[in-house]
Amino acid sequence: MFRAAQECVRQRQRYAGLVARAADEEEQQGALRIACICDEVLAASAASYEQIAANASSHREEEWWHKANSLWHVAREYHRRHQGCDQDSRKFSTHSPARLAELTMEYDLEASALLALLHALTAYRKVVPEAEYEGSGASRVA
Numbered sequence: 001m002f003r004a005a006q007e008c009v010r011q012r013q014r015y016a017g018l019v020a021r022a023a024d025e026e027e028q029q030g031a032l033r034i035a036c037i038c039d040e041v042l043a044a045s046a047a048s049y050e051q052i053a054a055n056a057s058s059h060r061e062e063e064w065w066h067k068a069n070s071l072w073h074v075a076r077e078y079h080r081r082h083q084g085c086d087q088d089s090r091k092f093s094t095h096s097p098a099r100l101a102e103l104t105m106e107y108d109l110e111a112s113a114l115l116a117l118l119h120a121l122t123a124y125r126k127v128v129p130e131a132e133y134e135g136s137g138a139s140r141v142a
Contacts, residue, residue: 001068002124002131004038004045005075009118011035039082046075067124074120078113081106 015031049072059065125132 001042001045001049001071001075002121002128003133004042005071005117005121006133008035008038008042008078009114009121011038012114039079042075043079046072046079064124064127067120067127071117071120071124074113074116078110078117081110081113 011031012035015028015035018028018031049068053069053072
């Protein structure tokens with residue numbers, strides 16, 4: 001779940017960077033598709049973790065266990081917020097200032113959930129540094 005969350009954050013940051021630099025639409029769409037796949041992988045990893053953690057009890061007093069559970073909670077919240085934004089965006093048919101403000105708030109909450117995911121990753125990494133994948137060319141999420 002850690003590495004899935006790490007890649008999810010990295011791809012979302014990459015996509016945001018492309019949008020901020022007004023990169024070609026095709027490149028932005030490709031990056032967004034990759035980010036969406038990473039979101040799906042994170043959601044599946046969180047669901048798997050939930051099933052495994054429900055039956056494990058031998059590590060409940062260890063610090064890494066608490067950090068992993070925090071990461072799981074934050075990953076679930078990110079997924080929930082992301083799904084909410086997707087659903088609200090599809091329903092966005094009226095362009096009133098009130099409706100636009102609601103949609104803006106939803107996107108701000110999603111961005112906040114992504115930031116919380118980054119913080120949970122950092123906390124987990126401090127306790128379990130060996131979880132970090134350092135393959136060739138892989139960039140680290142700071």
